[in-house]
Structures are given as structure tokens and as C-alpha cells.
Amino acid sequence: MPTKVRIPTPLRKLTNNEEVVEVAAGTVGEAITALQARYPGIRERLLDESGAVRRFVNVYVNEEDIRFLQNQQTPLKDGDEVSIIPAIAGG
Numbered sequence: 001m002p003t004k005v006r007i008p009t010p011l012r013k014l015t016n017n018e019e020v021v022e023v024a025a026g027t028v029g030e031a032i033t034a035l036q037a038r039y040p041g042i043r044e045r046l047l048d049e050s051g052a053v054r055r056f057v058n059v060y061v062n063e064e065d066i067r068f069l070q071n072q073q074t075p076l077k078d079g080d081e082v083s084i085i086p087a088i089a090g091g
Helices: 028-038 042-046
Strands: 003-006 020-023 057-061 081-086
Touching: 003 028, 020 028, 028 042, 042 057
Parallel strands: 003 081
Antiparallel strands: 003 020, 057 081
């Protein structure tokens, strides 16, 4: 069973308006690579020039922030759900 990735509204134009896509990946980093292979341009929206997840992008695996896990090295298993959430600023 592949991993489900929830795509936020601002990035859905890159995924043909799909809200949830499935990828086969062993880590969060591999999931991002798989997304880039299927949806060119998505990687630049998620990662900065050094390859780190952008400050204003939050990535969760089963509702746990990867910054408190192993970042992009966070392992994925069948049935996991990855959520990409853009940070919202307001005032």
C-alpha cells in the first residue's frame, strides 16, 4: 500500500487539482522526489536551495511534524499519510 500525500490548495495546480496523491517511498525525502518526478516544479515549492524544507512549509507524517522526527529522513511505511501544510501568517 503506498503512502498518501495530502496536497494543499496552493499546490494543487501542479497536481492536476488532486487533493491526495499516492507515492511509493521509504522516507519523506523519497516522497518529495517521487512527487517531483510526477509533478515537475513541486520540489522548488517545498525545498529551499540547500534542499531543506522551506521555513514556511510544514510537513507532517500521521499528524507529527517531521521537524520533531527525522526531517526528510523520517521513515514511511505502508498506509502512512503525509500532509503538506503551508504556514499561514497574519496580523
